[in-house]
Amino acid sequence: MVDIHCHILFGMDDGADSTETSLAMAEMAIADGVTHVIATPHANNEYDFIPELVRSRRDEIQSRIGDRLAIATGCDFHLSFENLEALRADPQRFTLNQGDYLLVEFADFAIPASLDQTLHQLQLLGLHPIITHPERNPLIRSQWDRLWAWLRQGCYVQVTAQSIRGGFGRRAQQAAERLLDANAVHFVASDAHNVTTRPLRLKPAFDALAESKGESFARALLEENPRAALESRPLPYRPEPADWKGLENKTESSPPRKRFWFF
Template structure:
């Protein structure tokens, strides 16, 4: 039996529906506190609270900040070692895109430009490639959330290649790595990990039961299958840089992305927007 692989560094969760009363995440304040407690027990030290920004739920940055501050005070009082940031689960509606192109600050993680972009479960929005390009021109850095769960991409994952060549960042759900989001999502998550196409592992937690804030086991699987350094990169180093609004450290070279003759440096320049 393989020995248990433990994270060498504390982990940062950039996608977490921790705030209550805003969307389909935590049902009440008490659940938020329990989710925070579980996240800390998993080895997570920082969480980005990411309520949905879509047509179904009202997105109000002032209310979000107030709820984040109230929850931070409560978990501090409960001696839960967790620091909360703020972002959103950004849906690609016309109004959202127009607003973010003018000012991404209310939507991006801690206002620093990294923007979690969520696809629908079915299909892809028209003009998606152009939208990514325009967001980059507006000094936002899109992070595509859980593409392994989109059925269109499951059927045709090669669509990802052009976006990745253009520098798009990718977040995969920890539960997908564990097989808890369906077999196709699991297979696609591991294909992306094997190719080093994943830049972040996150919980996308919504509750204590159905979608809890678990990441430790997924980290262990990534460490065993793809290397401890890569597991730490996507669970600690990269999300820490995003939380603090810093450039990402140098990444592992992606595989099966370029034709012969194209180099790592060309990919790295695209990723940094150079």
């Protein structure tokens, strides 16, 4: 499997906190059946993103781990004005493996109306935006029509592996299920931060998807599409999304009504 989103490099952000943690995360990935990871430190108001430093950390961990796991670099790109300015000047500074795919993270508290235009501008730069973990974002969960507009625009969606097994709570799990059912997911990634609460593990999600939707589906989301993004190729699995209307108000609504109690 190929993991396109993880915080395996130490001292960059709220991910790995030491060389030992980075190495333990790498060992965890190897044991899990992961062959390639893209280290994607945050670039947001809290954490500076310095590609030269990211690359030197990558080299350090890569040399310690040898050829058992290939580590590439990218960025967990927060859509802020400053980041967008820097991106326009040099897109490959932020993209996955310095190619054409870009992880895009939204704030939990506000998604401006101008976002549709911003995503379009990224596409005009030749980039493929990948919207990260919408199932964990309460704002998107209450406005599926907006996510669908971005999908129709040609954006892709990455769901977090842990969400599929309920690691981010029932609402995120339900939202992940509904997105998967609606053919609205292109990638599953770990978004790992450590070896305990946010592990670098994909196999549990792979097994759950293989069981519910078949092995070729699991392969598409955890091997084939991620590998294509790593290598800047078109995605082999690009399904036509089903109508979003079936998802509306189901994942962020009040608890399910007991419909038949008065009978």
